[in-house]
Amino acid sequence: MGEKTKKIVIVESPKKAREIQKYLGKDYSVKATVGHFKDLPEKEMGVDLKTFKPKFVIKSPNHRKMLSQIKKLSQDAEVFIATDPDREGYAIGYFMYEELKKKAKDIKRAEFHEITPKHIKEIIKKAPRFEETNFGLFEAFLGRRVGDRIVGYILSPIASKEIGGRFSVGRVQSPAVRLVVEREREIIAFKPTPYYVLSAVLEKEGIQFVSFYEKQRLEDKELAEKIYSDIKDEKTAVVVDVQKKQVKQSPKPPFTTSVLQQTANSQLRFSPEKTMMLAQDLFENGLITYHRTDSVRISDEAIKNIRKFIKEHFGQEYLPQKAKRYKSKNTQADAHEAIRITNFVPLEKQKQLIQEKGLTEDHFKLLKLIYQRTIASQMKEAVYERTTAKFDIKGYIFKTTGSVIAFDGYKKVYNIEDKEDTQKLPPLKKGETVKKVDQKLEEKWTKPPPRYTEGSLVKKLEELGIGRPSTYATIMKTIKDRGYVVKEGNALRPTEAAYELIDYLDKKYHWVVDYDFTKRMEQFLDYVEQKKKDWKEFVKQLYEKTQSSGRSVISKKMLDYALDLAKKHGKDISDILDNPEELKKFIDQHKETKPTEKQIAYARSLSEKTGLDLPEDVLNDKEKIKKWINKAKKEAMKSYKLSEKQKAVLIKNGREDLIDQPEKALKWLNSYFKKRRKK
Template identity: 45%
Template sequence: MLIIVESPTKARKIQSILKSKTMSTVGHFKDLPESSLGVDLLSYQPNFVYHDRKKDLPRELRKAAQGETVMLAGDPDREGYAISNHVFEEVHQVAKACLRLEIFEVTEKGLKEALSRAVPFERTNAGLYHAFLGRRVGDRLVGYLLSPQASRDLRGKFSVGRVQSPAVRLVVDREREIRAFVPAPYWILSILLEKNGTRFSARHLRGKFEVQAEAQAIVEAIQGERFALTEKVQRRETRQSPKPPFTTVDLQAAAAARLKLAPEQTMRLAQALFEQGLITYHRTDSVRMADEFIAELRAFLTGTLGAHYLPDKPNRFASKNSQADAHEGIRPTHMHSLNEIAALISREGLTAEHARLYDLIFRRAVASQMAPALYDATTLLFEVAGEKFKANGRVLKFDGFLKVYSDSEEEKEPRGEEDPLQALPEVAVGELVPKLGESLDEKKTKPPGRFTFGSLVKELERLEIGRPSTYASITKNITDRGYVREEKGKVVPLPPGETLVDYLREKHPWVIDYDLTRRMEGFLDLVVENKETWQRFCKGVHAKMGYAKPVERGEGSSPSEGQLRYARALADKLKLELPESVLKSGREISAWIDAAKNPAKAEPAQKSAAGKTAAKPARKSTRGKKS
């Protein structure tokens, strides 16, 4: 048996557990070319080419698969399925059989369960690969057709993305909303009371006063009163229930708030935790946990904290996506005490950063199955000179899940002008409580807050833009390309980001239309379900551009980043000179690349630019090269 996965680390871990030969592709080993569109604009058929560094991998895969039962174990999502599909195309003719192996946890138990579920690859849902094709080709059309147009029109280097551009718009629009905000004053009227040494405040039932004179008139009316009459006392028990285990987006948001990690960092750390068998698969919309793990968790909690920390029945949570429950939420693969985490992480060769993220995942998953926290909540209603005032209080009487996990750090957004929670004395209806004084506090309305990377990801999820596997790359791309940056934990737009959004709003508004982007994601879900075709998705994206053809790059237009990277790599490989003039023109660099690869077909001027040294290397096979 031969198992083929993406990650070398995961390959080593699986091989150590199953003692079966395992290989890794190190992610995608073929993709669309960087230096050209790579898509037929009539059929939308992609031209995938091998990555330069992996051009020998297909031959190595075929050699290893000869006569073997091959387990195609790419990650259990669209991208992982696509990698497995590309491996299948390479090995199915020489392998004894090819089966799809979906691994949700890299443990002996998880791997054996995965093997028991493995099915012939030909019987798996090809809709996953078709959705990958739709996303990949659709995004290529947007990026490679609109980015050069934007760069030419704006006289700079700009990148347009089907999902990244709406994300930039979110940040830009929020910043402009903040700039345009005009604070308005309002007043809060409170009285200060005391009983048996306990001081507390009660707020006027009206809440906010927008006219100071109205509040001041009440102050003057009650100033002479020495007591407040207790009109109502309401006591009740309130519960705070635990949250479900993490989904991908919730993990990114919590890690941003608590650990100050960018989504990309969170996913990199989670990937390592998954590959070392410490957590379940970390790209998920699901909040379900396996019944076997819940039973293990409940037994562990009973033995450590006591049965009173458990609800009578396991807590059940509903996933937002009805299809999500094929996966689980993100959880540890086995139970242990919190003080074992450091040793566990060290044993797997991981770092303190991994430990901090694992601790967060562990606590959230454990807390999700614990009893609610219980509070004694009290509301007191007072009357002073005909005016009504209210005081709220809450006292924790049983910590429940809060013993393991508190989400207060993730909810640092302002509470608004709610009545403050405070300690309240015992008071009876009809009792006169001494009034020490009154206060009239002026406040101002506040603008909406800037996004953090965590809250930006949550907003993308709310708008149904992108998917769990893409959020980390979205935030990284818009940062790396200079459209936004992080300042004091908040995401702010940079001038190129604002320029791009204004350009798209005028020239290509559909690209940054949230609802259209959401419907595109929904269309790809239909492709997964084999209810739509990926070609229709690509045709729809292309139609939005007016069936645009690749921009004819003029002398003044800049080459794409992909062209520049490819040209420099080609020049290094073939020992060619790359003239400075070529680097300034998209058309010139395309001609130089063509001449360097095929000197025999080049025009005399192109041969001169590429150099005679290209003649000999160009006769070699270019199969597998990225071009």
């Protein structure tokens, strides 16, 4: 039985497990937890509100099976817990450590920042014992998970009841919704004002170029028209000044998570969650380093490889004398590397690797972006010769600039985003006269700020210190899934529900949407990670906030309902209309507990369709019948077939993805026709 001291490596994803298994060979057995295998229970709070002790449960029967397999294998084995190198990954690892510490001979912590044979073997060799790692990471996870659960579980039902409808409140999602709502209100309130742009087309040696009046924006229409008519008949312009200078443009640092999401959103139109899914695959297939990071640092060895690559493929002139070093804003981030390629080979070869791994065209597009940014970050600056010239036309000064690229530098690889104005100018000398061939006076209007895109919203959240690399994509997904924002093109527009929620929270629980408070709480978690603060203190602060709020808010729905009941029962409630507690009491005493005729008829028809039993007590109780109808509708949905007409509407609106999901399709169709009727 020499098999006993087998080495077990535990990672999160089965795909990653297969990849690592290939590199480590038969002495090792690589197993996957399939993501978080433990979490707070779905149907209850799962947190003791006196001690804040959480109750974590195994998420599914499959996870239970996986766990018992790993436990069996780990008996007297050497175990390497190699879940992802961040807070969430560490938490999965910690739960696994707790499960195995009495069984395994030894448990070590391995953090893989790239899935390449050399890196994995090195990390396994020097893996520390799990007990010696930073448990602060797990405590920061606890703070986040428990704190978010308390905020969501306590405030969502209150908000739903008081606003009327289904609303979800989140510690980080709600400030994100507030940003979108505020931007939309700025846009609605914006009043465009006119301004005037005056330009003259000049010519020398057959080369035409545009020059602008020295005050680029004129607010005064009369002045603009006067200058225009003064220069209209003038045929020449005199060069009064020529400045030439060399302008250098430095490459950008390699990608962090948020900048990758922003760039992929603006360049490729990928949503942050799509970017993260693709990046996850690239990471697991060994093509890029770990994709959740706020570091811009690149390891010395990688820099050596990149420099060698630049020299071989672009030549010595593209290689700076010294390697470029990028520093991260927060020093803690530098434990990790930036997101970079792991194979220092040309683009065609990168494409080949993508095909060999069976990945898609979209994977390649993202890899290409990471490849370009990685290589460019170590190349020489781009150099422009910029000429600025001033002209006198009838006593008015006009100005022009032109740039010629003298050396393309890093732009040979990465030439997106920054556009240098490259108007071609003829050689110009002070004192000479050039021809004026035309002039133009344009009226333009100031524009409102643009709507956020998912990329620019991630950027804003990062600027405000809200969210972390692992959460940006989830925040975007949540606010879309919960129906608070919709995408129009690439832009985000808030829905009616978003306005209702933000106005309510602003009045009643302002701290939830307070950017500064949210930022301070994120920093608190960072301190917990560094063992400088206690996670329970984090949770306690949030819990106390949820308990102390102003007076209850009366929603329009509640008020209308109370007035209806008062009319029905011939009661006068004018003296309690602004007292939420009394109003609620009145509603509870007088509300109808019997179902309506319509509800009863509907329930009976559903019972016939589905064959579900419809007990007598359900027919006599409004709440019970509602629950029964919802259950029966779900049952009916299983066999529901969309009509051809319904399918045609979905296809016409680009929602054919819903054809196989009748429940979602009907929801979408309902809201589609509702909007049509409103119009």
